[in-house]
Amino acid sequence: MATHSDPLTELPPPSRFDPEDLELLSDDPSQVIPTPAPFVAWRNDEAKILRPELLLLGFSRPSCTLLHHIPGKKLLASIVLPGISMAGNSIAAPSPEDHCCCLYALDGDCSIVAALVQYRIPPEKYHEWVRVLFAAVNPDAILAMELLQAENFRSRLSVDDPMLFTLETDAMRAEKREQQIPPFLPSGSLIDGPAAAVLSYCQMQSLRARLLVSWPERDVSCLGKSLQDLTSYLPGARTLGFAQASKASVGKRGISTYELFM
Amino acid sequence: MEFCGDRARLRRKALVLPALSIGNAGQLAVDLLISTYGMPRVGFLDDPHVLPCVENDPFGPEPRGELAVAMELYVDSASDITVLQQRSPLVKGSTLKFAENLADWAKSEGFENVVVLSGLDSGKRHLLHNAGPQVYYQTSASEDGKDELCERLGWLDVKQSGQHTEPFEFSVLRDAMDGRFGEHDQDYLSRLPVTALFTSFKKRGLKVLSVLCYCAEGDNIPDATFLASACDRFFHSCNGKECKNWRIPLSWSTVYGAPPDLSIY
Numbered sequence: 001m002a003t004h005s006d007p008l009t010e011l012p013p014p015s016r017f018d019p020e021d022l023e024l025l026s027d028d029p030s031q032v033i034p035t036p037a038p039f040v041a042w043r044n045d046e047a048k049i050l051r052p053e054l055l056l057l058g059f060s061r062p063s064c065t066l067l068h069h070i071p072g073k074k075l076l077a078s079i080v081l082p083g084i085s086m087a088g089n090s091i092a093a094p095s096p097e098d099h100c101c102c103l104y105a106l107d108g109d110c111s112i113v114a115a116l117v118q119y120r121i122p123p124e125k126y127h128e129w130v131r132v133l134f135a136a137v138n139p140d141a142i143l144a145m146e147l148l149q150a151e152n153f154r155s156r157l158s159v160d161d162p163m164l165f166t167l168e169t170d171a172m173r174a175e176k177r178e179q180q181i182p183p184f185l186p187s188g189s190l191i192d193g194p195a196a197a198v199l200s201y202c203q204m205q206s207l208r209a210r211l212l213v214s215w216p217e218r219d220v221s222c223l224g225k226s227l228q229d230l231t232s233y234l235p236g237a238r239t240l241g242f243a244q245a246s247k248a249s250v251g252k253r254g255i256s257t258y259e260l261f262m
Numbered sequence: 263m264e265f266c267g268d269r270a271r272l273r274r275k276a277l278v279l280p281a282l283s284i285g286n287a288g289q290l291a292v293d294l295l296i297s298t299y300g301m302p303r304v305g306f307l308d309d310p311h312v313l314p315c316v317e318n319d320p321f322g323p324e325p326r327g328e329l330a331v332a333m334e335l336y337v338d339s340a341s342d343i344t345v346l347q348q349r350s351p352l353v354k355g356s357t358l359k360f361a362e363n364l365a366d367w368a369k370s371e372g373f374e375n376v377v378v379l380s381g382l383d384s385g386k387r388h389l390l391h392n393a394g395p396q397v398y399y400q401t402s403a404s405e406d407g408k409d410e411l412c413e414r415l416g417w418l419d420v421k422q423s424g425q426h427t428e429p430f431e432f433s434v435l436r437d438a439m440d441g442r443f444g445e446h447d448q449d450y451l452s453r454l455p456v457t458a459l460f461t462s463f464k465k466r467g468l469k470v471l472s473v474l475c476y477c478a479e480g481d482n483i484p485d486a487t488f489l490a491s492a493c494d495r496f497f498h499s500c501n502g503k504e505c506k507n508w509r510i511p512l513s514w515s516t517v518y519g520a521p522p523d524l525s526i527y
Contacts, residue, residue, distance in 0.1 A: 127310035154516035
């Protein structure tokens with residue numbers, strides 16, 4: 001007959017840690033291979049600092065798809081993240097399915113620059129990546145776009161009801177505004193990831209920055225209209241046609257390999 | 263670690279901060295302290311080991327669109343303390359580096375004392391001293407690990423919890439900080455973020471006090487209130503101005519997520 005231990009009366013075994021507990025002292029530095037820092041590869045092989053009036057950052061698939069459909073944009077550079085595989089990236093011209101981050105001038109005089117972030121930045125690289133970006137681009141204002149994260153949103157979400165919220169730095173809030181801005185993200189919900197890293201950096205550096213968070217992933221029109229409204233103060237933005245680009249991008253979202261097997 | 267804000271407004275009698283722990287007890291307790299005492303924000307801390315997060319005005323009473331980030335500093339002029347709130351976890355494997363960065367910053371800013379609030383996993387508790395909740399503490403202020411004020415408040419030295427078996431200096435943790443990675447310590451307490459912080463502050467000559475309570479994952483509002491009350495009594499034991507009514511932060515109104523979808527009934 002097998003003997004059974006009595007958890008109430010017997011002493012516990014020497015160690016009852018969860019594997020996660022052990023990780024607090026893990027990662028012997030001698031065994032961690034450091035990866036090189038991100039860097040900017042300029043198209044014309046000439047390092048420079050861009051100083052646009054507005055920097056648009058697309059972190060979500062809807063925002064990248066929308067920005068891809070802006071006609072006439074000019075490729076300026078790429079932010080290379082060592083460790084990210086470029087297998088499958090198109091050679092001729094960047095596509096919405098590539099794993100890359102490209103910087104574009106949306107108008108002729110680089111007053112509006114867009115960065116389409118189409119790769120996953122590892123969390124330990126957020127800090128470095130943001131600093132590499134702002135070392136290359138010194139904008140007057142920043143407008144970032146991200147998808148609402150269902151796991152961090154403390155209210156009901158329906159895939160049939162588009163939503164758009166905003167978060168702003170103190171410097172942006174201090175401005176007098178004439179544009180219609182989306183409502184603020186409800187208190188208690190939060191955003192993490194690289195978009196949060198950018199907004200945090202801007203807050204600490206007292207930069208004028210705004211983050212738009214949209215939902216659901218397939219809805220681009222709401223985002224396009226808001227982008228049109230929020231950039232209307234810039235002469236260079238009036239001809240870009242964000243609302244039209246959002247219509248053009250509807251139904252053209254590429255299907256990822258993962259989704260093929262869902 | 264970089265400080266952004268108004269350095270002149272920092273209060274240096276003590277730095278109060280949470281350690282990441284089970285039930286987020288320390289972080290919730292800090293939220294209560296900030297919300298109840300209406301502490302103004304005076305700055306931010308930026309560290310590459312802290313994962314970023316942003317949200318809208320966690321304290322209210324109405325959400326005004328004031329952006330909150332991962333690490334923020336608040337002050338209470340009446341108690342002459344600075345309170346650090348940390349809202350997000352750390353990059354995996356960087357607990358030690360974070361603790362050292364924070365201790366370096368606190369030392370450079372001239373803080374005299376540090377108070378760290380943390381929960382302990384009640385599933386790993388060895389001894390029960392009484393039927394009710396109990397505050398445990400560990401201090402670097404004395405050789406024997408005793409603090410007169412803590413004893414007067416009815417707190418127990420954490421060694422009396424039966425869980426802590428190591429001598430006061432957690433040798434494995436100290437070795438790890440010096441770059442020597444040997445066999446992992448078998449003591450649960452020595453592997454926690456609160457211990458990394460405690461050891462880092464102590465190593466730099468700051469007087470550090472850990473205030474601990476056992477809790478489990480679940481509704482941790484009572485644990486947060488208990489821990490905040492303990493911290494509050496510690497700072498106000500001389501003047502009797504302890505908090506009688508805690509003000510719940512605005513962000514807690516949805517702490518358990520969205521309400522159930524009644525349309526399914």
